[in-house]
Amino acid sequence: MSSTTSDESNENEKSEKLPAVLIIGEVGVGKSTVANMIAGKYRGGGPFTNSYEIKPFPVTINGIRYILIDTPGLVLSDEDQSNIDIISQIDELLIQNLDKYLEIVSILLVLESKRMSKTQKQNFRQIVTAYTDKIIIVFTKGTDDQTTSRQYMETTFNTELRDTVGEHGKIPGLSGRWVIIPNPNRFPITDSGKENEHILENLSLLNKLIISLTPPKYQFNTVEPEIIGINKFDLERGYICGMHKRSFTELIIGFFLFLTASTLGLAYILYNDVINISPYRWVFGGFGIASTVLFFIFILWVYCVRINQDYGI
Incomplete structure (x- = not known):
């Protein structure tokens, strides 16, 4: 009885907005590669390319319709840029401009699997603190060992990563909220005619993390992704x-x-x-x-x- 009531309540709360997944990171870290893999374009030819434009694309994850948004590169390593400037970059990109039609339910912060500079660490900490309830860390360009073993990958984490998304992280709810996308140059897209198991495994985990951050009301959403179009920071509804x-x-x-x-x-x-x-x-x-x-x-x-x-x- 209570389950039925809960379902009816969620259905009544269904939103006229669409849930959106925002992909951010510095130039060249592999944001477009991550976006194309989420969009199901494992073999290349996907809708996302290295660009200075905001690029939206409708995707379906576990039956829920999302707008996946690739963004121009942030500047996380500029020593002359304050932490406030970094948050302003993100807000200016999309979060404050899409409230009318989209709700950002998760933010994928794409990082290379290598040592961070002091400035990058400071900016990372600032972003995670500002968007704790939405952030998912996505690593790229990892070694074979980092890609195939989460346990080994965590041994390579610096203090900032261990304290946030590490197994024993200090921020409630954020522990384990990370994935690593296999480097296409090191892991072939196909193996004996099948999709690479490491790609599928990590994408499956990423999808689960995105769904876990998505409010239940979007399970009943009736708004079609195809009716959302983006021109710079302006959204229009309808075709x-x-x-x-x-x-x-x-x-x-x-x-x-x-x-x-x-x-x-x-x-x-x-x-x-x-x-x-x-x-x-x-x-x-x-x-x-x-x-x-x-x-x-x-x-x-x-x-x-x-x-x-x-x-x-």
């Missing part, structure tokens, strides 16, 4: 004819502008043909008509090429 609302609106406005130009051009040709003046009537009138034709070609290019590439359609 029209397979295109984002704003893009569609821009195309419609452009269409009427060029249709007007085409109509005026045609009228200019016919009018001057009647009164037999202006030898350049075909030049000016033809320009309006040609503009409309080129605009239609542009629409097809945007819809069939750019949108398909940018949103993985």
Whole structure:
């Protein structure tokens, strides 16, 4: 009885937002590799590339729909940059800008499996303290021993890592909240035609950690990931004819502008043909008509090429 009541309560609390997973880290640590693996693109050709743009992508983990967001690289090793600046970077990236449509349920902090500088340690501590309830540490570029043995990996942790995500960490709830993504250069993507066991094992653990941080209300969420689009820090909801609302609106406005130009051009040709003046009537009138034709070609290019590439359609 109580279970049914709990389920009904959760269903009533279902959100019109989507849960989002934010991936952060310095440039070159492997954020895009991590994102592509979560998106199921083990063999390359995934939607995420090294970029200075925010890149969203819909994924489903254990039946729950998420928006996975790869972000430009943070600067964690600049000695002249204060800890406050680091938190401001993260807030400016997304957390404060997506509240209307998304809820950041977990933050994947991607780190290389190597020694940290003093500044990196300070910034790491600041990030973990600020986002304790959301943070998951994802290590990349580890050695074979680090990748295949969690016990060995923890022996290589520095004090900051041991005190936070280590087995005997000092922060409640954070102990063990880490994974290591196998280095594709050291662990082949496939082994005898099967997905590498270490990739699958660590991705499975990462998925479980993400789900553990996801509020129950999202299990009943009915919002489709495909209706969320991101342009820089601006979110738009809804598609029209397979295109984002704003893009569609821009195309419609452009269409009427060029249709007007085409109509005026045609009228200019016919009018001057009647009164037999202006030898350049075909030049000016033809320009309006040609503009409309080129605009239609542009629409097809945007819809069939750019949108398909940018949103993985």
